[in-house]
Amino acid sequence: MPEHQARIRVGGPGAAPDVVGLHPGGFSAARVEDLYAEAERLGYDLALSTLTRTRDEKQAVETLLDSRAEALILLGAEAPAARLASLDRQLPVVVVVRRISTAQLNVVRASDDEGLGQVVDHLVELGHRSIAFIDGGKGTIASDRRRGYRTAMRRRRLASQIRILSGDHTEEAGTRAAHQLLAEDGLPSAVVASNDRCAVGLLSALIRSGVDVPGAVSVVGYDDSVLSRLACFDLTTVSQNARQQAHHAVAAAVERLDGERSAPREIVLAPHLIVRGTTAAAP
Incomplete structure (x- = not known):
C-alpha cells in the first residue's frame, strides 16, 4: 500500500x-x-x-x-x-x-437532460406520441429529470402531450401511477419513470392487470440498475456510466487530498440509452 x-x-x-x-x-x-x-x-x-x-x-x-x-x-x-x-x-x-x-464544489454526474432526451427520441422514433412521465418527487435529481422530459417533448413538438404523474423513486410510486392510469378511459402508449425502481412497480402492476407490455404500453426506466437487467423485467433504461462516475469521484477526492487540485470542478458524463424488451412500436 x-x-x-x-x-x-x-x-x-x-x-x-x-x-x-x-x-x-x-x-x-x-x-x-x-x-x-x-x-x-x-x-x-x-x-x-x-x-x-x-x-x-x-x-x-x-x-x-x-x-x-x-x-x-x-x-x-x-x-x-x-x-x-x-x-x-x-x-x-x-x-x-x-x-x-x-x-x-467537486461534482461528478451524468447529464439527465440528455438522458431523458434520448428516451423521448427513442419513443418518438417508434411512433409514440402519448408519452407520460412519472415524477421522482423532490430534490435536484428529480427536478432535472422532470425538466429533461418536458424539454424533450417540446423539442419533438409534443408539448400538448406532456403529462406528469405524481411519484417518487420507489416501486410503490410506480404501482400507484399504474392504478391511476388504469382507472382512466385510455392508457398512454408509453410511460417513462424517473428511475428503475418506479418503472418496475409500474411494469408489474400493468402486467398483473393484463396490459401487454410493450405491445399496448411501452415502459422506460432510468439508472440501468441491477433490477432492470433481470430477465423478468428486461427494462429499457438509461445508463449513467456508474463506473466512470466512480472513477472520477475517487480521483477527484484523491487529487484534493494530495494537493494536486484546489479549484473545484464539475465533470458531466454523457448517459446512454439501453434498449431492452419493454419498448416497441406504438400500437
Whole structure:
C-alpha cells in the first residue's frame, strides 16, 4: 500500500473519503462496489455509512466525520448546497449524481437532460406520441429529470402531450401511477419513470392487470440498475456510466487530498440509452 494510503468512507445519499464515501439508501449496491473497486485500485480503503428508515443523511455524515474521515464522497446528497459548501471547507467533498449550481464544489454526474432526451427520441422514433412521465418527487435529481422530459417533448413538438404523474423513486410510486392510469378511459402508449425502481412497480402492476407490455404500453426506466437487467423485467433504461462516475469521484477526492487540485470542478458524463424488451412500436 502507498505511504499516503487512507480510508475512504461511504455514507448515505452521500459519500465520504480519508477518502470517505456516503451512500444513500436509494442507490444500488453495484454503485458502491464500483467505488470500492476504484478506491482499492488507487490503494485506498473505503468505509460505508448508509441511510436507513431511522438514520438520516445528517447522522450518516456525522458518523464519518466522527471517525476522522479525510474526505467525503456523497452519492445523491440531499443537503442544501450551503451545507455541502460548509463541509467542503472542513475537508474535501465530492458530490456524485446531483447537480450543484449554487456552490463551488467537486461534482461528478451524468447529464439527465440528455438522458431523458434520448428516451423521448427513442419513443418518438417508434411512433409514440402519448408519452407520460412519472415524477421522482423532490430534490435536484428529480427536478432535472422532470425538466429533461418536458424539454424533450417540446423539442419533438409534443408539448400538448406532456403529462406528469405524481411519484417518487420507489416501486410503490410506480404501482400507484399504474392504478391511476388504469382507472382512466385510455392508457398512454408509453410511460417513462424517473428511475428503475418506479418503472418496475409500474411494469408489474400493468402486467398483473393484463396490459401487454410493450405491445399496448411501452415502459422506460432510468439508472440501468441491477433490477432492470433481470430477465423478468428486461427494462429499457438509461445508463449513467456508474463506473466512470466512480472513477472520477475517487480521483477527484484523491487529487484534493494530495494537493494536486484546489479549484473545484464539475465533470458531466454523457448517459446512454439501453434498449431492452419493454419498448416497441406504438400500437
